[in-house]
Amino acid sequence: MAAIQLVLVYFQVMLLLWSFDDPSLIAEAQAMENPEICPSACGNVSIPYPFGMREGCYCDESLEIHCNSSNIPLLSINGTDLVVTDISVGDSTITVNFPIVFANCDGKERNTVVDLGGSPFVFSSDLNNFIASGCDNLALLIQNQSAVGGCMSICDHERSNNYLLSSCSGINCCQTSIPSYLKVYNVTLEGVNDGKGPGKKQPAKKCRHAYLVDGNWMDNRVYGWSGSIMTSYDIRDMDHVPVVLDWGIELRVYESLVNIGLFSNTSNTYNCQVLNPPPDSTSQMATVQCFCKAGFAGNPYLGHCEEGRDYMEHGGHVRAKMVVIGIGVGFGALFLLIGLWQLYKVFKRRRNERLRERYFKRNGGLLLQEQLSSGEVHVEKVKLFASKELDKATDHYNVNRMLGQGGQGTVYKGMLADGKIIAVKKSKILDEGNLRQFINEVVILSQINHRNVVKLLGCCLETEVPLLVYEFIPNGTLSQLLHSPSDELPFTWEMRLRIATEVAGALSYLHSAASIPIYHRDVKSTNILLDDKYRAKVADFGTSKSVTIDQTHVTTLVQGTFGYLDPEYFQSSQFTDKSDVYSFGVVLVELLTGQKAVSFCRSEDEARSLVTYFLMSIEDNRLSGILDPQVKVQGRKEDIMMVAVLAKNCLSMKGKERPAMKEVTMVLEGIRNSHECQKSAKDFIIPQEIDYDANDFMEVPWHLVSVTADSD
The missing domain is CATH 2.60.120 (Jelly Rolls)
Structure with a gap:
């Protein structure tokens, strides 16, 4: 039976090799390259297939190039003509x-x-x-x-x-x-200075x-x-x-070309990759991009990827020998074919090993080893996952397993062999600068052990792009819960207050309780995940910085997100723990109002920045008008006022005037416990000399109110 199977494999290989030399396909490709039939340039711009300037010279109408009377190539997209230069x-x-x-x-x-x-x-x-x-x-x-x-x-x-x-x-x-x-x-x-206000000139x-x-x-x-x-x-x-x-060419066009034989799914010279649009896309389509394999060069859309020297040295001779043996000796070369197949498997195994080693070095494996052995950081051994294990866990990175996509990479849901659910972050191809950022995230996350910080399980560096493996957090982000509410799960005041306390506790841990103080540098609602019990998990440490205990700030290029960025950090490029406090203050205002940090639904008079909108509302004694309906209905007025005061102090323009995250955490915990020990919480948070009416708290003299907390 084994001999029969080898014979069948032999004939399949022979048929595949012969199909590459189909005369009809070669004739069609030659016609596409004939300048008399399909002009190859407009002016000084080359027009290669699958683009073309005449019917029958391009593979789809969307790739048609118009060459006007001035020999200027134009690409028409939805009625707009764009001049093509390359x-x-x-x-x-x-x-x-x-x-x-x-x-x-x-x-x-x-x-x-x-x-x-x-x-x-x-x-x-x-x-x-x-x-x-x-x-x-x-x-x-x-x-x-x-x-x-x-x-x-x-x-x-x-x-x-x-x-x-x-x-x-x-x-x-x-x-x-x-x-x-x-x-x-x-x-x-x-x-920047176009804002309106009392005493300001336009x-x-x-x-x-x-x-x-x-x-x-x-x-x-x-x-x-x-x-x-x-x-x-x-x-x-x-x-x-x-x-x-x-x-790329549209998926439907590619599939039709495969059906008529212009493309092969098993080509030895080129690869075609399907690019699926994001899951939330409504006007985008799946496309296909084709590339010549390593060691080959040419136009893959014409099947003209020719062998180069590297490929001949690493195994092209195997194919040549198989063709000669098949034509010359047929079945008599069966044993030689078996030997060559075994040799090919050895070459392939060694090549994959070298490839994994090269990827490991390129993706920062040596840099990670240097960090771990330097003695400057103290972390447990990071688990290194095998690429095959993660490929199987994510169903070959199926688009249906995609959880989200951002500037640093794509996150997929996966399941390990033992049934454990994980999240795999597939980073983009890294340059030298982003490489250090990636290794930085691995090192920092490995040092953190807190129930409200997403847990890093390990990483994989032997793939083309590096992979991070996290615990799976099933209920999305705080931003989604705030700005895409569900009738099945109302976002109550108790939930908002608990989540705010948990996030504050996590940041307080990073600032003052971790073995090495850590500044997050990108605190925002989209970086706060929610687990199965809707407990907060702070995530995305790609831009975080660890500092020495006696260090008060880090000086870096300004990085962050509009609407959450500390203005003092923007001016000085010096990031402190109080910069994280400012960003957390924006999250507090989001929880109070249910509105986005930057919104173009608000008018210019109301201010598109949520921080400005919030502070203006406080100054005009109309805070009640911008509160989320759930907050107004369910929250106690005293508690809402205390959270608003806390947010206002966190958003102070001067970092020295903001409370530390440890103080913020103590204040929020005091508010949460105020139902059981109302008097002590009130004494703890609101100074005794302030006398306010709980039924008319929105008209409190805000400039007199301050949040205080014991920093012991």
């Missing part, structure tokens, strides 16, 4: 000219929205940057009425009229990355601009070969900049 099959990218957004620029007002929905194109999050320039410019990237990115530039009056393309460091110009799978966006440009409107741009193009225009800054590009004289779009 098409790459190997990288699956296309570069187009994209309009710049202007505001208050001498009649050059423009905020063009280009919608890529329903097309196989998406803005490349790896190659593009979002840049805003102009004096005191707050630029936000808007999608579905929510901010998904943005940056702020500070005004330098000596250079306030400098509109030349230059390095964006936050002075007169700023830049940031964009989220993954962005299809459509809008831009809002506002002045500032003069200043010229501001924002745009997506190819980061490589920007670098080449900003820095010459000598390293000096070029000054020949004034943004006011430009209408557009190059933007890179990722592309």
Whole structure:
């Protein structure tokens, strides 16, 4: 039986190899490359298949390129024509000219929205940057009425009229990355000092601009070969900049091409990968990208990936020998085939071992070993999972197992062989800077042992991208519970108060009880997970910093999330434990109001920042009007007032005036226990000299109220 099975395998291999030489497919591919039938360029831009300029020269209408009378290639997407400057099959990218957004620029007002929905194109999050320039410019990237990115530039009056393309460091110009799978966006440009208030004058409107741009193009225009800054590009004289779009062919088109034989699912020379849109997508489609395998080069969409030297050295001769043996000796070469198969398995096993070793080094395995052996951190041994184990646990990273997707990677739900449910975080391909951030998260999480901090179970570094394995937290994030309420589970005042206390306790532990003090640096409602009993679990330590006991701050590039960022940290770049306190204060206001930290549903008069909206409401004695209905109905007025006072103190502009997280935790615990020991809690939280009416607490003189707590 074994001999018969080997014979069948032999003939299957032979048929597969012969199918690659099908004359009809070669003739069709040659027709696509014939310049008389399918022109291969428009002007100085090459137009490779699956793109084309004539019917029958492209694989789908969405990839048609129009070459106008001036020999300028145009790509039409949802009625908008974009000038094409480059098409790459190997990288699956296309570069187009994209309009710049202007505001208050001498009649050059423009905020063009280009919608890529329903097309196989998406803005490349790896190659593009979002840049805003102009004096005191707050630029936000808007999608579905929510901010998904943005940056702020500070005004330098000596250079306030400098509109030349230059390095964006936050002075007169700023830049940031964009989220993954962005299809459509809008831009809002506002002045940092355009706020309204008593005694404030309306500032003069200043010229501001924002745009997506190819980061490589920007670098080449900003820095010459000598390293000096070029000054020949004034943004006011430009209408557009190059933007890179990722592309693929639609899944339905790919499947039809497979059915007619233009693609093979078992090719030895190229791979085709299905890219599924996020689960919450409504106007996006699954696409397929094809790449030549390592050691091969060419156009995979034409089946023209040819063998290179590396592949011949590592096993291409095996295939050649199999073909010669099959044609020349047939069954007589059966034993030789068995020997070659065994040799191939040995080569494959050794190659996989070398590949895993290379991935281990590239993904920071040596850096992690250095951290653990340095003696600077004291952690238990981190469990290293095998790649096969996690691949099986997540059903080969099935899109249906996806729990969420963010700037640092994608999280999948999995189940180990012993039945334990886990969450696997699959990071993006890392550069040197992000590599240290990834290892930083492993080291920090391994040191934490707290019931309200997500537990790290281990990691896997032998895959193409590094993996982190966490305990599975089943009930989503605090943000989802707040902003997507369910009738089946009302978010009661007791739940809000308990969650706030648990988060405060976790942060207090990180700041003052952990073996090495840790600053989280990205406290927000989306980084607070909820377990099966809706207990809080603080998560996402990718940007966290550990400090020595005598260290009061860390000086870093400003990182964080709009709406939660400590203004003092933004100005000084010095992050302290009080910066986490500020971010926690924003979370407290979210729990009180049920509103988002940044919202464009509020008018400019009400302030789009929740912090500003909250503080203005307190100053105008109208706090009751912005409270969440669940809070107003279920919470005791005394408790609500004390939490509001606590939030106000946490949001103080000066870090020294904010309470420590240990004090915040004690205050919240006192409020929770106030039903049992009401008098002691009141004495503990509200100074005795303040006399307030519990039935009219919203009109309390807020400037006289302060939160106090014993810091023993």
